[in-house]
């Protein structure tokens with residue numbers, strides 16, 4: 001195929017606003033004008049308010065236009081967009097777009113740049129370099145690189161990845177597994193989806209490196225059931241990787257085996273908890289397992305298993321390709337590398353912004369996000385998913401790193417950031433956290449199963465003004481029990497949004513600051 005390359009994202013955020021119609025309109029318009037155009041379906045750059053963001057490959061580099069709708073296509077041709085000429089929707093050279101330029105893209109470096117299903121594109125942009133480097137190393141040396149990079153789990157708990165891998169590597173078993181958690185249940189998060197749709201070979205490469213490091217020949221990816229486009233793209237990527245010998249009996253001709261399959265998730269939030277996910281993968285109901293034994297020792301089908309989030313695995317090829325010092329060179333304190341933050345909720349510029357740890361929430365929400373979509377003042381920002389704390393303005397200048405957030409009773413989690421304006425009622429949001437826990441609880445332990453329902457009732461009594469003082473004490477005691485007595489973080493972290501709402505927004509509960517203290 002030849003002709004001017006025009007990029008139209010195939011990411012589901014772009015599809016949702018008509019990207020397929022835009023692609024079809026471009027092809028039809030080019031045909032009617034007798035112009036040679038090659039439409040490439042790329043991943044998203046993550047600037048979701050600009051979707052559908054169309055890019056044209058010109059002699060001066062790629063030039064972007066957005067948000068483009070099918071009706072805009074004729075006028076784009078008229079204006080000469082195939083040569084990168086001006087138009088009301090012109091955004092200029094893609095590389096100069098402020099929101100991209102100010103990011104530090106390591107994990108998402110290729111996302112939006114390439115055709116996600118082209119292995120040739122992938123390799124041309126540095127893909128497989130990490131896997132080749134890993135194949136030249138002893139397993140222990142691969143683990144050491146991951147340790148030296150300071151990589152920590154991006155799924156929520158921020159556990160050091162190298163330590164987990166070392167445990168699995170040291171376990172002796174005939175069969176070991178690598179499992180990728182792509183359940184992505186956190187509110188306002190979409191980075192796993194974007195990566196699987198926009199650069200799926202990177203996940204495959206990261207998992208293959210993990211397999212080599214720990215001696216596992218088989219991997220499974222547990223993908224959220226609500227992600228049909230990600231499933232379709234990832235399925236095709238696995239087929240192509242297998243056909244090209246990236247996966248299979250002899251990874252890149254090395255004589256070492258690694259292959260993987262994906263499974264569709266069961267549609268429950270708690271199935272993202274790693275042991276419930278293992279149950280679900282084994283065909284059982286997603287109920288949390290007691291630990292120990294750790295999955296690293298007895299995981300999938302009772303075998304030693306590495307479990308990591310999509311973003312954790314996707315960070316690994318860069319570590320191996322560029323060296324651990326390069327990766328560890330970004331970040332703050334013990335939080336090394338970058339985190340792809342996802343801005344959602346009441347936000348003007350929602351999307352994915354990959355930044356080194358250490359920047360601030362204020363920068364993220366205002367400089368990148370442009371404040372609220374409603375134009376009203378920001379009141380509260382929930383960071384780290386539905387079990388994350390509501391962060392008040394007094395903490396918006398803290399460095400975004402795991403320890404700084406832990407010190408104020410907050411978490412970064414999977415990098416989800418949900419913004420609320422001043423019309424939000426934090427008492428209702430606290431109630432919702434308890435209700436969410438009651439609905440999603442797997443039911444195995446009492447503090448979570450019963451505590452969450454009692455939590456809803458107690459908050460209702462507080463907001464109704466019934467025995468407020470006693471009920472606040474009761475709510476705090478209940479949160480304490482859930483925090484310390486729950487089997488997993490579902491019940492264990494529900495107090496985070498509840499207590500942060502109570503502490504920082506007492507007036508929404510009909511309380512004074514002193515009542516809530």
Ligand SMILES: Cc1cc2nc3c(=O)[nH]c(=O)nc-3n(C[C@H](O)[C@H](O)[C@H](O)COP(=O)(O)O)c2cc1C
Nearest residue numbers: 153154155181183184185272273274308309312489
């Ligand atoms: C209720 C609950 C839901 C979770 N959902 C997810 C999820 O959707 N994706 C994920 O990667 N981790 C999720 N986790 C965290 C996993 O249990 C586990 O820590 C993670 O997959 C490990 O990978 P990492 O070390 O790369 O972060 C969840 C935890 C809990 C308690």
Ligand code: SF4
Nearest residue numbers: 442444445448488491
């Ligand atoms: S805390 Fe909740 S989700 Fe976790 S094991 Fe207990 S009942 Fe299940």
